[in-house]
Amino acid sequence: MEITDTYIRIMKLTDKKRHLFIADSGSVELEAGIIKNGNIRDEGKLAVKIKSLTRQFIGQSKLPCYAVVSLPEEKAFLQVIKMPKLDAEEMRAAVVFQAENYIPLPLEKVYLDFETVPRPLEDFYQCEVLAAAIPKEIVDSRLRVLDAAGVACAAMELESQSVARAALAGKNNELSFMIIHIGDTQSNVIIYSRGSIRFTFAIPVSNRDFVEAISDCANVNRDLAEKLKVKYGIEEFVRPAGKKKSDQQSEKRKIFEALVPKLVDFVQQVQKCARYYQTHEADGDESDGKNFGKIILCGRGADLRGLDEFLLSKINLPVSRLILPIGTDGLAIKKSGFAKSGVCGCAVAAGLALRALAIESAATDGSFQFLMPPKPKRKLKRESKSKIK
16 A cells, blocks of 8 residues: 555555466545645545545455555655674664664654665675664554554555565566656655665656646646646657657647756756765775666656656666566456556555565565566457457
């Protein structure tokens, strides 16, 4: 269950013969003011929204249900800390002591957790831990809401952790990636290297900025602006001139010109994040982690047509949109409302669902394998085509 300032999204996965499928998913938009900047302002209204959504897609008979729930990235503190190798009890005490140097809040006011992350070379004396902290009130308010909505919290985690899990499922996690999650109200640049998240950066350019720019220039409502973003976007103007089409050129040009200031700002912010990481990354044998293998786009704004080509031309790195090894079969596609490629906009919910499935499968040792879904049978293809006709 992903909870943002503007949306609640849920997703449930199931595995059949070691292949992933969407069992249930859905979303509901929140009225302005219920959550603001990650702070819940009206717990009662949020609980009603969550309860209504879970009943609609999961069924009243199955309540209470268990969920893995997101925590707002803008409220968290994430840091990779070098530590001497210690046993579990000594390590926890040492991390708490070191965390005071990185967290600008009293430790008694935050929840703190950490995990050991892999290093490229075996070191008998040192290790690295990824420490995360978040104000207690942010967590406690969500627990109160979930309890009122009849949802039991199985786990909570930061949005960046969920996105990284979704984006890198089935990939070689020893490589370095820049994951850009273009969310509803802000974007996050996640640097993943050497098997762990290394840095996260917040960018004040989001899907809302793209949609509002299109809505204003085309004089249409937000729903239609979302469709124009996917249908036209900026693709016609990031390709070579010979490939441009002449029809509807004027409208496409207006959309492109409206988006240019936001896109330039967006690219500059991403470049600053990359430079900061490369400047502050440790020297020595670990320097290979400074070079990114590719950029992975996800989030609501990632479906802006032509954005991948635009980033490629400005940053000169391979760019791809998130595609999870998740299929749809039977009634699942009707319930989910989007096909496999549509998971790009629900990266946080998908990452949470992957963890929920691992918990349910008792695969806490990380042995769960993410495999590509099997190809649909020919008979099913014929049936689906006839329905479309």
